[in-house]
Amino acid sequence: MSEGAESGPGSLVVGGTRIDLIERGSGRPLLFLHAENGIEPALAAIGELAKAAHVIAPTHPGFGRSELSSGMRSVDDLSYFYLDLLDQLDFDDLTVIGVSFGAWIAAEIAVKSTARMSRLVMANAVGIKVGGRETRDIADIFAITDPEYLEMTYCDPNAGKRDYKALPDAEVLAAARAREATARFAWSPYFHDPRLKSRLHRIHIPTLFLWGTHDRMLSEAYGRAYCAAVPGARFELIERAGHFPHQEQPKVFAERVLAFAGNK
């Protein structure tokens, strides 16, 4: 593994697929699995977490500059990729944190094996089906305009605005790749695996659900139903945050995670 400088990510090859990886801080290891909108080294939540933990934050295959191995089509595939990554890095006692799409990956990993994990944090998680076949548990983000999307996913929509004309080429391309990769993994079934809910009972490590209260892509009831399916899981709200609480409330987000992970 190469050491990632503050200014940019390093990279790591897992099973022949090269991905970007941010590594920062020291202490107990903490794997951060990013949401569908991607990850940047400047992400404040990474800095906050790194104050008291050894943060490892990969860019998922197909996102950012990370390669996409051929044939990788599902979150199930991604979960095996990360199980390989955990074996390769040889961590144990790992806290895994996922936000939204990243939480879905985390759950798919955890139902297969928690051998290298001691704790799991799921923030505004997608991944399961709760309601009936005509109930839209998860808003159709591909059927709304960009301003509507920001209204839906942020407490303060300005927090999600990006000026693509001013951003470096690499970041604009990363945004385009994030949107495409999200569709690749979450198009249908939409942002969930129909079998995941019935497997969540296999997660026997302490689990914390964090929930930005202003999320309108998902309902709090959805989050609570998800939490209820994981044995003994706790549910905590984060105020003044939407679907991406790590972006809107990075300090509160990191404090909750670190307190739960026992790093503080």
Next chain:
Amino acid sequence: MRVYQFSEQAYPDAWNDHSGSLRVILPNRKCDPRVAADLFHRYYDEYQLCDELGLDIMLNEHHQTATCMSSSVVVGLAVLARATKKARLLVLGYPIGHRPDPLRAAEELSTIDVISRGRLDMGFIKGIPYEIAASNRNPTELMDRFWEAHDFIIKAMTTHDGTFNWEGEFFHYRQVNVWPRVWQEPHPPIWSTTGSTSQARVLGERGYVMATLGTGYGTRRIYDAYRKAYLGKFGKAPGADRFGYLGLVGVSHNREEARRRGELIAGYLRTSPIVHLPFRNPPGYLPPEDNARILRGETPPRSYTKDGRVITMQHASVDDLIGAGILFCGTPDEVYAQIIDFCEHCGGMGNLLMMAQAGFLTHDQTVDNLTLFAREVLPRLKAYKQPDPEIAAAAVAA
């Protein structure tokens, strides 16, 4: 030159009351089935007239839209395979990447080929972005699915001595054996459409008939990309019969009437892009590099006039549409001259896909438009000698 008449079989009554989207989300309460029935029968009557007039026929399909009521191209083909006698029946196209079952597609198309006694031209297409919402097919793997469906259909149509097995990435069958067997050997001619030079190269290497729509005087560079790939693969220049172009046609001895018809037919261009914004570019439909440019607000122009001026098809005047080679409009002499001028600019174009009916053009106007074209333009186009394909090919090889 062959000429295929094409109508989107629109439901124009809904065009003026759409709340910003004529596709995907326009409630079907706005469709009166009695009006739709009258329209369908009228459109099929017009297609049958084409058969009598010596024109060939093109059909397509779109989904959840008032711009095109044909939602399964096989339905139209089935009607016309029996109701017509001479016309070639071109499906352009059949969105095979969207379909759940390519075996079913192979069976349908083989049956149409047999009923029509070998008059089917088989166009396979990716489908425009708005079709994704209706099929819910993952846009990031649509083209992989398309090519697997294509390979399967060809294999199914060309296997005659018992069953075969197929266990691909997207489709699984263990006992494939299509009845009836196709009429045209080895299979009906394959067509496709594109607006990009990269896809033109793919089609050129396969030697399929390639059609473009709305590309105006930007068509030549797409044709040339095809020519180069075809030349590299087959060692000779592709004939004009490998190229198709969809153009709108309004013709009348009376210039004013011709322009009125042109404007009414251009109603297709005015309405076709009215789609709720998020459905226009689903993720993965375009490569990320193209989407990065779109995020920056940079979108490449698509249509040019002959002198290089950019136009937008949706809002362009009749004059600009004529100037861009998108609309061929005027007296029979003028229309013939415009088509030939465009054809020669392209270095040869052997298949005019003619939209001589659209939107609010009435049945009587359509009958007159088709009849006049068939009597006074078509014979000259049939007699027209295409430019030497070697000349255009030599230019791209240089």
